[in-house]
Amino acid sequence: MDSITHFDRQIIPERVVHGKGSGAFGYFEVTNDVSKYTKADFLNEVGKKTPVAVRFSLAGGERGSSDGTPGGLRGFAVKFYTKEGNFDILGLNTPMFALKDPILFPNFIHALGRNPATNVPDPNMLWDFLTRYPTTLNMFLRLFGNAGTPRGYRYMPGYAIHTYQVQNKNGDIYFVRFHFMPEDGKESITPEEASQLDPDSFTRDLYEAIACGKRVAWNFGIQVLTKERALNAKIDVFDTTLELPFKEYPITPVGKLVLNRNPLNFFAEVEQLAFCPCNLVPGIEGAPDKLFEGRMFSYRDTQNYRLGINYNNIKVNCPFETVARTYNRDGVPPVDYNGKDSPNYYENSFNGPVAYNDVKRSKLVKIKQGKANNFEQIAKSYLDMDEDEKDVVITNIVNSLGPAIDSLRDKAVKIFTEIEKDLGNRIKKGLEGFSREAVCNMTLDSSS
Numbered sequence: 001m002d003s004i005t006h007f008d009r010q011i012i013p014e015r016v017v018h019g020k021g022s023g024a025f026g027y028f029e030v031t032n033d034v035s036k037y038t039k040a041d042f043l044n045e046v047g048k049k050t051p052v053a054v055r056f057s058l059a060g061g062e063r064g065s066s067d068g069t070p071g072g073l074r075g076f077a078v079k080f081y082t083k084e085g086n087f088d089i090l091g092l093n094t095p096m097f098a099l100k101d102p103i104l105f106p107n108f109i110h111a112l113g114r115n116p117a118t119n120v121p122d123p124n125m126l127w128d129f130l131t132r133y134p135t136t137l138n139m140f141l142r143l144f145g146n147a148g149t150p151r152g153y154r155y156m157p158g159y160a161i162h163t164y165q166v167q168n169k170n171g172d173i174y175f176v177r178f179h180f181m182p183e184d185g186k187e188s189i190t191p192e193e194a195s196q197l198d199p200d201s202f203t204r205d206l207y208e209a210i211a212c213g214k215r216v217a218w219n220f221g222i223q224v225l226t227k228e229r230a231l232n233a234k235i236d237v238f239d240t241t242l243e244l245p246f247k248e249y250p251i252t253p254v255g256k257l258v259l260n261r262n263p264l265n266f267f268a269e270v271e272q273l274a275f276c277p278c279n280l281v282p283g284i285e286g287a288p289d290k291l292f293e294g295r296m297f298s299y300r301d302t303q304n305y306r307l308g309i310n311y312n313n314i315k316v317n318c319p320f321e322t323v324a325r326t327y328n329r330d331g332v333p334p335v336d337y338n339g340k341d342s343p344n345y346y347e348n349s350f351n352g353p354v355a356y357n358d359v360k361r362s363k364l365v366k367i368k369q370g371k372a373n374n375f376e377q378i379a380k381s382y383l384d385m386d387e388d389e390k391d392v393v394i395t396n397i398v399n400s401l402g403p404a405i406d407s408l409r410d411k412a413v414k415i416f417t418e419i420e421k422d423l424g425n426r427i428k429k430g431l432e433g434f435s436r437e438a439v440c441n442m443t444l445d446s447s448s
Contacts, residue, residue, distance in 0.1 A: 012271070013306045017109055018075045020065040021057030022153060022203040023270035024210055026259035028052050028080060028220065034254050037174045037224055038166040040283035042082040043254065051081040053316060054259060055273050056153040056206070059092070060112040067202030068194045071148040071396050073139070076158025076180060077275045078257065079317075086319045088279040089178055090295070094147055095159040095243040098136035100372050102294025108136075123404040131411045135241045135372040137419070141381055144396040145389050146188035152205040154216055155187035162277075162287035163230070163238050169283075171360040175230040175237065176222040177244055179251055183217040191396055207262050216259040221251035227365065238289045241372040243381075269316045274303040282356070288364045308332035325353035379420040390426075398430035 015021075027049045028042070035044045042050040057075035058065050074093040079086055099108060111129035115122035130136050142148070150156040158180035167173050198204075209216050223244050230237050237244060263269035276299040280286055286296075303311045309331040311317055318324070329335075329344045343352035385393065401412055409431055417424025 014063045015057075015306065016302065018055075018057035018059055018077075019063045020061055020067065021055050021075070021270065022067075022206050023053065023055040023263060023266075023273055024206060024216070024259040025051070025053050025261040025263070025269075026216075026257070028078075028255055028257050030255040032253045032255065034222065034252065036168055037176065037222070038283040039169040040082070040087070040166070040281050041084045042080055042087070042281070043283075051321065052257065052259075053079040053081070053269075053273055054257070055270060055275070056156070056202070060109070064199070066197065066199040068149070068189075068197030068199075071140075071143045071191075071400065073143055073148075074150070074153075074156060076156065078158070078180070079273070079275060079279070080281075081319060081321045082281055083321045084281040085322060085324070086279045086317075087281045087284060088275045088277060089158075089160050090275050090277055090299070091158040091160045091178070091180070093150065093156050093158065094139050094142045095161065095177075095179070096139055096374075097161045097240040097291065098139045099133065100135075100240045100289065100291055100369065102291050102298075104133065105291075105294065105298070108133075123400060123402075124408060127401055127404045127408045127412055131408060131415055134415045134419075135374050137415070138241055138243075138374045138378045138381065141378055141393060144400070145385060145393045146186075148396070149188050149191060149194045151187040151189050152202045154206060154209055155182050155184070157181050157186055158218070161240050162289060162292050163225075163244070164287050165285040165364055166283055167285065167360075167362055169360070171362055173227045173362055173365065175225040175227070177249075179221050179223070180218040180257055181221070181251075183215070183219055183256070191392065191399075206259075210259060210262050218257040219253065220255045220257050221253050223249040224252050225249065231365070231367075235377075236369075236373075238287070238367050238369070239372055239374070240289060240291050241374050242377055272307060272311075272314050272316055274307060274311050274314070274317045276300050276303065282358050282361070285361070285364055288367050290369060310335055327352070375419050379423075382420050382423050394423075394426045394430055397427055398434055401427070402431060402434035 030043055030046050030048045033046055042048065055075070055077045057077070058067065058069060059073040059075055061069065076091040076093060078089045078091070080088075099105060108129060111125045114120055115125060130140060160178035163175050163177055165173060166176055206216070223246070225233070225237060235242055276296065277286070277292060278296040278300060286292060307314065310328070310333065312324070313334045313336050327344055327346050329339055343350045346352060382390070382393070401409055413424055413428045413431070416427050
C-alpha cells in the first residue's frame with residue numbers, strides 16, 4: 001500500500017509555462033571589473049567564482065513537448081548562489097518580450113496553447129492574438145527566423161529582456177540589460193532539420209556534451225546606461241517589447257558562465273529548481289517596469305503552488321553560500337529544522353534575525369509607461385536579415401499563418417505590409433500558394 005500510494009502521488013503539477021526543460025550546474029567567473037556600476041558581491045573581483053544552476057526550456061507546450069519545435073520561444077534561466085543570497089535571471093532566447101502589460105500574459109500563453117474544443121494547437125488562436133496585439137511581432141519575427149531554431153541549448157543565447165536598475169557602493173545609479181552569448185557562437189538549423197529532431201534532442205545534446213567533458217560556456221555581459229541617458233533615450237529603454245540596439249549600447253564583458261555538471265537526479269535538481277525575479281542581491285535593485293512587477297508575483301505564486309510554501313528549503317533552491325534567516329515557519333514540508341527554537345515573530349527581544357539595511361540604497365526610478373511602439377524596430381530587424389534568413393522568416397510565417405481563417409490572414413498581411421512593404425508582399429504571395437485542402441476553418445464558439 002505504501003508503494004502504491006506513493007506511486008499514485010509521484011507527479012507534481014508541471015509549470016504552466018516552460019513545462020519542458022533541461023538543466024545543468026557549474027560556475028560563473030568574473031573576467032572584467034564592473035564594480036563601478038554595481039556593488040553586487042559576486043561581481044566585485046576578477047577571478048571570483050560563484051556556483052550556478054541553469055535551466056533551459058521551451059516556453060510553450062507541456063512537459064512532453066519537442067525540444068526542437070521550430071519557431072519556439074525558449075527560456076534561459078540562471079540561479080547564482082552568491083554569498084549575499086540567490087540572484088536569479090529569467091531570460092529568453094530573444095532580446096525582447098512580446099508584451100509589456102502583465103495582465104495580458106495569461107491570455108498570451110493561452111493563445112499559444114491548445115484549442116479548448118479540439119485540444120490541439122490552433123493557428124486561429126495564435127494569429128488572432130498576434131494581430132490584436134501586433135507589438136508581439138517584434139519577438140515573433142525573430143522566432144520565425146534563425147533564433148527560433150537553435151542547433152541546441154549549447155548554441156542558444158540568453159537575454160534578460162528587462163532593464164535593471166543597479167547601483168555601486170557610492171549609491172550611483174546605472175541601468176543594465178544582462179546577456180549570455182554562446183562562447184562558440186550562435187548556431188541555428190533549418191525548419192526542415194528542426195522538424196526531424198526527436199523530442200528530447202536538445203536535452204540529450206546538453207547532457208552528453210557535459211558528460212563527455214566538452215566545454216559548455218557562455219560569455220556574460222551587460223549593456224550599460226547612465227541614469228541621464230536612460231531617461232532621455234530616443235526609445236523607451238524600459239519597454240520590454242524593444243531590443244536595446246547593440247550598436248548604440250554595446251555589450252560590456254563581465255565574465256564566463258560554464259556548465260560542467262549534470263544533475264544526479266533530474267526531479268530533485270531540475271524539476272524542483274525554482275526561479276523568481278524577486279531573488280535579488282544588494283547592488284541589483286530589479287527593474288522598474290510593470291512586467292517585472294507582475295513576474296515577481298507570478299513566479300513566486302507558481303512555485304508556492306507547484307512545490308509548496310517552503311520551496312526555498314528544497315536543497316537546489318537553498319542559498320547555500322550563505323545562511324538564510326527568516327521568520328517563515330511551518331507549512332507543507334520540507335521545513336528542515338523549522339527555525340528550531342528561535343523567535344517566530346518580528347520585532348522581538350530575543351536576538352532574532354533582523355532585516356538587512358542598505359543605508360545607501362536608492363529608491364527605484366519611477367517611469368511612465370505608455371503603449372508599446374516597436375514597428376520601426378520590427379522593420380529594421382527584417383531589413384537587417386540576410387536573404388537566407390528572410391526566406392526562413394517568410395516560410396515559417398506562411399506555414400503558421402496559412403491554416404488560419406481568411407479574415408486573420410488578411411489582417412496579418414495588412415499589419416506586416418504596414419510594418420515593411422516587402423515583408424507584407426512576400427507573405428501575401430506565399431499565402432496565395434498555400435494549400436489548405438485538409439484545413440477546417442474552425443473558430444471558437446463565442447456563444448458559450
